[in-house]
Amino acid sequence: MSFPQITPPALDEVQKHFVLFDYIEGQRLAPSLPLDAWVSNPSTGERIAPQMATSPENIARALDAAQRLHQSGVWANTPPEQRADILDAAANHLMAMTPMIAAVESVNTGIAFSTTSFVNAIVWLAFKAAAGVLRSGYTLSKVPGPHGEVEILRKPLGVAVAIVPWNSPAALAAHKVANALAAGCPVILKPTEWAPYSCLFLAEGLEAAGLPAGLFQIVHGGAAVGQRLVSDPRVRAVSFTGGLQGGRAVAAACAADFKSLQLELGGNNAMVVLEDADVDKTADGIVAGLTTLNGQWCRALGRLIVHESLQAQVVEAALDKFQSIRAGDALSPETQLGPLANEAHKARIEAAIAALQARGGQVHQSTPTPQSGYFLPPTLITGVRPEDALEEIFGPVATVHPFGTEEEALFLANQTPYGLGGYVYGADEVRALHIARQMNTGGVKVNGVSLLELNVDAPRPAWGLSGFGEEGTLETFDVFCGKSVVGIAGK
């Protein structure tokens, strides 16, 4: 794990960006409905502002404007190269904003600046990647037909909605918004009510790039606003990242009129540690699995499935490394582990740990954490029955399950209803890969844990309750497109 020393902007500069606005038809308007909770700085517990929602009138206005623009064809009929020019320009503007986007997100979410500054490169890279898809000619392919060529057109489906959670809001939003716009769809973004500020930079970047007003809009609020958007019949494509409960509700709303849907949900990701694994490297993987995004990432380690001969050594090595993790204020460049995202989330995770303890689990922690703020040390829990540890905890907590045979390891790895990420550690890479191939999950990394993809152009699929469809450079673009096959018929 590396921790680049980048100097974050000063807190008072960061705080200037805590001004919430709806972004509707190019206008910045103050959201008018307070919700029953606060946006806080989880490193200190200090309140930043009440959570706010957009008024129903302004949500209706955003939907009307988006639909009008779609019907006018102004963006859908803009040649792909010109759409790409605007997306590239937006990428350049957003690149310059990356340190501030990262700092705003660290203060809002508690994710360490050493991570947000790296993860938020995805914001501008997402726009570059979507422009690249357009420049590659992906919107039109041709196959031979009875009279000349048959065209396969990828056309924008209509108004798109993007909904994101709080663990990495700007990067997740950028990936969805960039692809929707590239595909030719007007898009409405609903950031998370817990950390809404970093997504606002997208408005600045796209406006500076010259995107016509109304093609990108932002509305705010919680589940009710999200439901309102995804239930509107004018919306034809939805990309949602969040938890299972929200995902199910979104899927149900989209089923009514068969909207195109991409769901990126949770995981309870297994790491299988074979008897020939390097214990020190495995412990590094456990640290990365439990501290990346403070353990609140969809591919975080959830179930440590370790050969019975190694369990004690692996747990001890991980605890040894946990001791020297620097937990602290998320904006400090030295911090390796920040707090959990908010007080309610911390209470949920502590309740999940207590429930496992009540079923015989022994809790192992060794990271010193600050007294104030919503900190939780990385936690391993031994002695829990695997069937009591099937659900996602979404924090720096993994249960530990010993195995004897490969069959047992695979049973435990495939036992949860999720299937997002997975890891195998073992010295014999041929054997490790053989096991990885049998794990029913969207992706498995052998001998490494990292946020980085194995290949940026490979798909990021989700199995079971982890989602619906796949993410990826082309896969997300396709969520917003309908195909038309056009050609001259034979006699």
Ligand code: NAD
């Ligand atoms: P959440 O589901 O509570 O909220 C996510 C977003 O959805 C928020 O903007 C929220 O307001 C909105 N929302 C909630 N209920 C909704 C509903 N019924 N209809 C429409 N919108 C609704 O999730 P969270 O607590 O913010 O984030 C944590 C979850 O996100 C975890 O389960 C995690 O695994 C998942 N996640 C998945 C990925 C991935 O790529 N698979 C990435 C990051 C996070």
